[in-house]
Amino acid sequence: MRSAPSWLAPFQQSWSEVLQTPLASHQGTLQPSLPPVWLELGADNSVRDPAAGVADYQRQYWFRLLNHLQTEFPLTARLMGFWSFNHLGIAYLQKFPPRNYDLQAIQRHFVNYLRDVNQPLVWMQAARIDEARSKVFLAPDYETWHWEDARVSHPALLSLHSAPDWMLIDEDWALMDLCLQLPDLQGEGALPCPEAHAQTQYWLIQRDAQGLIHRCLPQPQAHLYDLLTSHTIHDAVMMLQQECAKQGWTVRPSSVQTWTAQSVAWGLWAKRSL
Amino acid sequence: MTDQRIARDALGLGLRPALYAKVLAERPLVDYFEIISENFMGPAKPPRQNLAQVRAHYPVVMHGVGLNLLGHEPLNEHYLEALCRLADIVDPPFVSDHLCWTGAHGFSHHDLLPTPYTRDLVGYAADRARRVQERLGRPFALENLSSYVRFAGSEMPEWEFYRAVVDEAGVYFMLDINNIYVSSQNHQFNPLEYLQHIPFDRVVQVHLAGHNTRPDGTIIDTHDRAIDANVWDLYRKAWTMGGPFPTLLEWDDDLPPMPGLVAEMQKAREFQS
Numbered sequence: 126m127r128s129a130p131s132w133l134a135p136f137q138q139s140w141s142e143v144l145q146t147p148l149a150s151h152q153g154t155l156q157p158s159l160p161p162v163w164l165e166l167g168a169d170n171s172v173r174d175p176a177a178g179v180a181d182y183q184r185q186y187w188f189r190l191l192n193h194l195q196t197e198f199p200l201t202a203r204l205m206g207f208w209s210f211n212h213l214g215i216a217y218l219q220k221f222p223p224r225n226y227d228l229q230a231i232q233r234h235f236v237n238y239l240r241d242v243n244q245p246l247v248w249m250q251a252a253r254i255d256e257a258r259s260k261v262f263l264a265p266d267y268e269t270w271h272w273e274d275a276r277v278s279h280p281a282l283l284s285l286h287s288a289p290d291w292m293l294i295d296e297d298w299a300l301m302d303l304c305l306q307l308p309d310l311q312g313e314g315a316l317p318c319p320e321a322h323a324q325t326q327y328w329l330i331q332r333d334a335q336g337l338i339h340r341c342l343p344q345p346q347a348h349l350y351d352l353l354t355s356h357t358i359h360d361a362v363m364m365l366q367q368e369c370a371k372q373g374w375t376v377r378p379s380s381v382q383t384w385t386a387q388s389v390a391w392g393l394w395a396k397r398s399l
Numbered sequence: 400m401t402d403q404r405i406a407r408d409a410l411g412l413g414l415r416p417a418l419y420a421k422v423l424a425e426r427p428l429v430d431y432f433e434i435i436s437e438n439f440m441g442p443a444k445p446p447r448q449n450l451a452q453v454r455a456h457y458p459v460v461m462h463g464v465g466l467n468l469l470g471h472e473p474l475n476e477h478y479l480e481a482l483c484r485l486a487d488i489v490d491p492p493f494v495s496d497h498l499c500w501t502g503a504h505g506f507s508h509h510d511l512l513p514t515p516y517t518r519d520l521v522g523y524a525a526d527r528a529r530r531v532q533e534r535l536g537r538p539f540a541l542e543n544l545s546s547y548v549r550f551a552g553s554e555m556p557e558w559e560f561y562r563a564v565v566d567e568a569g570v571y572f573m574l575d576i577n578n579i580y581v582s583s584q585n586h587q588f589n590p591l592e593y594l595q596h597i598p599f600d601r602v603v604q605v606h607l608a609g610h611n612t613r614p615d616g617t618i619i620d621t622h623d624r625a626i627d628a629n630v631w632d633l634y635r636k637a638w639t640m641g642g643p644f645p646t647l648l649e650w651d652d653d654l655p656p657m658p659g660l661v662a663e664m665q666k667a668r669e670f671q672s
Contacts, residue, residue: 126526130519132552134471137503144508167515169549172587177617178548185510223507226437226465226478265442290444332444 139165143179144186145222147215155211157183190218190231197232198255200304201248206315216242229263232256247318250296254304254328257292258337261330264289270394281359285388288395290332293347295325301339331391345369345376346384350393358385403458403490405431408643408671410664411460411604413650419449421657422457428661431458433604433647436494437465440481450489459489460604460647462573463496465507468527468541469514470500479534486535493538493603495573496531498524498561515550516560525567532570540571540603545581545610545620556588558596565601572597574644575606576637580630581618590633599641607634607667608649623652625663635670642671 142162149158157180168175194214195202202210217238223231236252267288277283294301299319310316327347329340342350348368352361362381369376388394405411409430414422422432432453439446453459465478486494499511514520532539543561555563565572574597583590609624626634626648634646648664655663 126530127522129471129523130517132517133469133514133520133523134503136514137471137500140512141503141506141508144510145506166548167551169551169553172549173585173617175548177615178546178585181547181617181619182510182512186508189509223502223509224505226467226475226501226507227441228437228509229441262445263441263443266444266447 201251207313268396269392285394287354409645411647436463460491466496467501495540498541513546515552524564528568540573542573545578558593572602577608
């Protein structure tokens with residue numbers, strides 16, 4: 126294998142600098158903004174303005190990434206409004222430029238970034254919902270666990286393996302309802318913040334054959350499912366009871382049994398750890 | 400699985416996520432589909448499930464956008480491994496990607512970027528293309544770019560570089576007629592001269608797509624509309640020079656309903672004379 130010509134790495138370094146230079150806000154639009162290093166690219170000026178050609182690439186770079194972020198974080202983008210979201214997206218992508226051939230990887234740090242730059246809690250919760258919906262939908266395939274797969278003498282001793290296609294989300298505003306209405310809410314402007322809940326609500330997001338399903342769960346049920354991901358059924362139930370006592374929740378033993386059975390019926394558990 | 404062979408005059412469509420449900424429900428009259436390889440290289444279940452269902456009824460070829468053939472860094476072994484695994488599943492008659500670079504210094508730019516066309520880049524590119532074909536164990540083809548900038552440091556026209564790389568590597572041409580037209584207008588060269596340098600017996604497939612002409616005359620390769628009359632004219636000339644060849648319509652955004660998409664694809668028959 127022959128080596129790359131010596132000019133190639135510095136040439137591509139200059140290109141990368143040009144592409145990664147953020148677009149400028151100009152009269153309400155995002156416009157290319159070429160750093161001086163673009164002159165080192167050696168663009169030919171014999172036919173058309175070379176700056177315009179390089180600017181086309183810079184524009185494409187940013188709009189492709191911003192469009193992808195908007196697609197992956199539709200609730201967050203509409204709550205913030207596309208203009209503000211794009212500015213935040215540019216700042217995020219400057220800190221975390223893409224490093225993977227898979228475009229899906231660009232949003233990996235976005236939720237943590239919102240936290241790091243002290244964005245409002247409602248936007249962070251919206252971003253967690255968007256992230257969860259994407260992760261759940263794009264989860265790998267697995268084999269669902271059923272009661273008859275149990276290999277222990279007493280079911281309470283079972284440790285269940287969480288299936289990859291569900292997540293629990295909590296919200297303090299009616300974000301999930303808004304999220305599910307988004308297909309009917311055209312536009313790019315910021316939507317009003319939805320009503321705050323009297324107390325935190327819990328959602329189970331799960332993939333099914335048609336797409337995603339969203340189940341609003343009582344807090345103890347959500348807590349039980351969370352505990353079951355890392356404890357035996359027996360230990361999870363004991364810990365739930367302790368939490369019930371601490372929080373003042375009234376939960377009948379039959380409810381715990383029903384919730385556990387429901388989790389199996391809903392296919393929340395996989396045959397083996399993934 | 401369906402027979403993966405593609406007739407030399409086959410007409411195909413680019414398979415995009417917005418089309419999965421329609422393709423499976425309507426079973427359009429399409430000879431084959433082309434997937435974007437990277438959309439199926441991860442572990443996610445829905446894309447793989449959709450691919451398996453389409454693959455049960457149609458031949459499928461693979462087209463990549465992330466190989467980074469002209470990147471200065473070594474080829475990404477993880478990428479190659481995932482590409483080979485997917486090819487083993489899909490079993491396409493050929494795999495293609497672009498004669499361009501897509502990332503550098505650890506960054507991925509998610510775009511098809513040009514370089515100066517120099518003699519010292521030919522051997523480097525050819526070695527890498529040959530290696531990809533060997534790893535795949537099946538024909539590998541390179542697609543020509545549409546571009547918006549050219550370089551004073553180029554030592555040869557694009558077609559000469561393209562042919563030199565393909566010839567030296569022993570790989571194949573995935574010829575994009577729209578890209579030739581776009582670049583010919585942006586850089587003022589004769590697209591027929593480009594075609595005259597292509598040995599059509601090594602063309603595994605031709606791409607067609609729509610583009611957008613801006614008020615300043617610059618043409619952007621957008622894949623979001625019907626094929627321009629000038630591109631059809633160039634396609635007719637290419638067919639006269641080297642047809643038959645499999646022809647694929649790429650339409651990525653603002654997709655029309657399936658019948659309109661199929662009609663645009665089948666329009667190619669009108670220019671095959």
